Amino acid sequence: MEPILSNSTERLAVLTGAGVSVASGIRPFRGPGGLWNDEDIESWATAGAIARDPVGCWRAHRGLAKGMGQAKPNAAHVALASLEARIGSERLTVITQNIDGLHSRAGSSNVVEIHGSFHSLRCTRCSVSGIAAPPADEDHEEPPHCTRCGAPLRYDVVLFGEMLPERATLRAYAALLGCDVFLVVGTSGVVYPAAGFAAEAKQAGARTISVNLESDGDTGDSGAFDEVILGRAEELLPGLLGDRAPFGIASSARSE
Numbered sequence: 001m002e003p004i005l006s007n008s009t010e011r012l013a014v015l016t017g018a019g020v021s022v023a024s025g026i027r028p029f030r031g032p033g034g035l036w037n038d039e040d041i042e043s044w045a046t047a048g049a050i051a052r053d054p055v056g057c058w059r060a061h062r063g064l065a066k067g068m069g070q071a072k073p074n075a076a077h078v079a080l081a082s083l084e085a086r087i088g089s090e091r092l093t094v095i096t097q098n099i100d101g102l103h104s105r106a107g108s109s110n111v112v113e114i115h116g117s118f119h120s121l122r123c124t125r126c127s128v129s130g131i132a133a134p135p136a137d138e139d140h141e142e143p144p145h146c147t148r149c150g151a152p153l154r155y156d157v158v159l160f161g162e163m164l165p166e167r168a169t170l171r172a173y174a175a176l177l178g179c180d181v182f183l184v185v186g187t188s189g190v191v192y193p194a195a196g197f198a199a200e201a202k203q204a205g206a207r208t209i210s211v212n213l214e215s216d217g218d219t220g221d222s223g224a225f226d227e228v229i230l231g232r233a234e235e236l237l238p239g240l241l242g243d244r245a246p247f248g249i250a251s252s253a254r255s256e
């Protein structure tokens, strides 16, 4: 396989999904061990559920947020953060669907959280936002209330039936349309618009690579990916993005 970046000016955009955080003990939604195989999480993940039952939603989300808040970044997050430290944040953008905040906690600074984050709260009624979520080790059975309008606050994450945050979406498109290489890691590719990002990056001229446990066969001339590398993100990324090859990017990896 070619090195991920082949010269010292190329830009890399990385899209990560739940698979990147599995080694941190956070279960993905789909794929092996996925939350949706055995729990009714989906019913609490909609705009309608927040409107009907903000307190019930708070309790359901709070359990997930506490688990994510106690998790630690793994080798995949660290590999991306160390790559940014080596090549600079202007050459590496991490676009993530994850809401666990682990890329930032690993040290990445150029992170676009297109589905929001469990670290932040906003009002269910008015425009108040950017309120720090309570620490993971505290019990909060009831949602905090908005200091402006009194309505319950909610986690600032994108639920089914909701729009993606505009600023994050614009940043994501700027990165994927302006990169030389687009690397997708640990996402099942069924949640749009992120599921279409690789095809759009490829159409704009980027080389596209997927790292995932399983292949959906989306390769070749008709598919979105030029290369598919099967395996665990936490095992593959340190080698793929390591500092043993020209321009700080290693060249050895098992590829299909």
Ligand SMILES: NC(=O)c1ccc[n+]([C@@H]2O[C@H](COP(=O)([O-])OP(=O)(O)OC[C@H]3O[C@@H](n4cnc5c(N)ncnc54)[C@H](O)[C@@H]3O)[C@@H](O)[C@H]2O)c1
Pocket (backbone or CB within 6 Å): 016, 017, 018, 019, 020, 021, 022, 023, 026, 027, 028, 029, 030, 031, 032, 034, 097, 098, 099, 100, 101, 115, 185, 186, 187, 188, 189, 190, 191, 211, 212, 213, 214, 231, 232, 233, 234
């Ligand atoms: N960590 C989190 O923040 C988290 C966790 C679960 C769900 N979510 C949310 O739910 C949605 C889920 O969509 P998604 O596509 O990101 O995830 P997904 O759960 O739909 O799919 C996860 C993918 O990762 C792969 N995978 C599992 N372990 C892996 C590993 N160790 N290395 C590489 N790949 C691995 C699986 O085969 C699967 O294709 C997202 O929108 C996200 O916001 C977030």
Ligand SMILES: [Zn+2]
Pocket (backbone or CB within 6 Å): 123, 124, 125, 126, 127, 128, 146, 147, 148, 149, 150, 151
């Ligand atoms: Zn309010």
